[in-house]
Amino acid sequence: MTKKLFMIASMAIFSTAYSQVGINIESPHVSSALDVTSDTKGFLVPRLTTAAITSLSGTASEGLIVYDKQQKTFLGWNGTKWVNLGFEGSSGGNLQTGVIFTQGFETSDSVNYTTSGFSPSSFNFTSGSSTASDAPGSSALFSEGTRGYGYSTSNTSATVSYLEFNTVDASSYTNNITFSFDVAAFSVGSTTNGMENTDVVTIDISTDGGANYNTKLTLTGGNSSTATNVRWAFTGSGTGTNSYSSSGITVTSSNTNTGSGVTLTGAQAITKLSVTGIPNSSQLKIRVGVRDNAATELWVIDNVKLQAF
Incomplete structure (x- = not known):
């Protein structure tokens, strides 16, 4: 028994004195606690x-x-x-470029957002196409994949509903961060309705985790007090953009039609919104605000991206 105890104690002392571990190597390097050696495989x-x-x-x-x-x-x-730890291309080699997050509202996408404000329940997924009784008719209710995210309610107040994305740590990215998404507007169940200049989509940026927001870009519906009820599909090519360093701006279609129930196409239909030059805050939070004044009006957004260039 004494001999066995001595052997166990000796093994424990030996293990403590030589507490390095080697995998595929008999003599681990003296500077390492773990030395993994291979010419054909990596460390996972x-x-x-x-x-x-x-x-x-x-x-x-x-x-x-x-x-x-x-x-x-x-x-x-x-x-x-x-x-x-995967720093990629930037001056000094300590900041990276690339996608920070995306949201396509597909069933396979991780949910990285919440809804709040006037009527959070008025946000719903959209799929398929608009009908012949809608305007624009027979148009996809998404820009990519199979689903978009729509908002429709009757709201005559100034209160806005919000789609808020989770706070992200963007401190390891360059300062040239851009937030963008696709947007379309529909008249539902009617070929005469649409968005007025009081119906809006906004991009609000916070660098302190949502404590304070700055509205950097606002998209409105009707382009004047007399050009109302405008609508457009995702097939439009118009864009609206602003820099974070600039004051907030409002964009709208430059269509000069002064009638009601106008379907915008081509460059007149603003289908891409973006804010550029967003700071690489460690507490970056972004939200999209929406408002419409009739349940037959439908905003749809899709293809949300936050990326650094």
């Missing part, structure tokens, strides 16, 4: 979703490394936040 770290990594933040230990399989990047926990 845990691969997590963005949501799983976020939930890990409360218990993560400094130095923890994971791979975000949705954002396609390696992340390391520095003790207070996740830091992107």
Whole structure:
């Protein structure tokens, strides 16, 4: 028994004295606790979703490394936040470009948003096409994939409903961050309705996690007090954009028609909205505001992207 105890104690002392681990190597390097050697294979770290990594933040230990399989990047926990380890092209080599998040409202997409404001329940997924009794008729209710995200309600007040995206840490990206999405407007169940100049879509930016927002871009429906009830499909080619460093602006179709029930096409139909030059805040939060004054009016957005160039 004494001899067995001596052997166990000796093995424990030996293990403590030589506490390095080598895989495929008999003599691990003296500077390493773990030395993995291979000429044909790599080292595979845990691969997590963005949501799983976020939930890990409360218990993560400094130095923890994971791979975000949705954002396609390696992340390391520095003790207070996740830091992107896959730095790509930028001056100084310490800031990266690429997609920060997307949202296509498909069934397979991770939900990275909430709704709030005047009538959150008025947001609903849209699919298929408008009917012959709508305007524009026989037009897709999405710009990519099979679904969009629509908003329709009767709201004659100045209150806006919001589609709010989750706060993101964009500190490892360049300052040339752009938020964009596609937008269309429909008259539903009627070929004479549409958006007036009091019906709006806005882009609001916050760099402090939603404590304060700045409205940087507003899209309105009717292009004057007499040109009302305008509508358009995603097939339009018009754009509306503004820089974050500039004051907020309002964009609308330059169509000079002064009638009611006008279907816009081509460059007259503003189907792409964007704000450029957004700061790379560690508490970046973006929301889209919408308002319409009739339940037969339908705003639809799709193909949401936040990316750095």
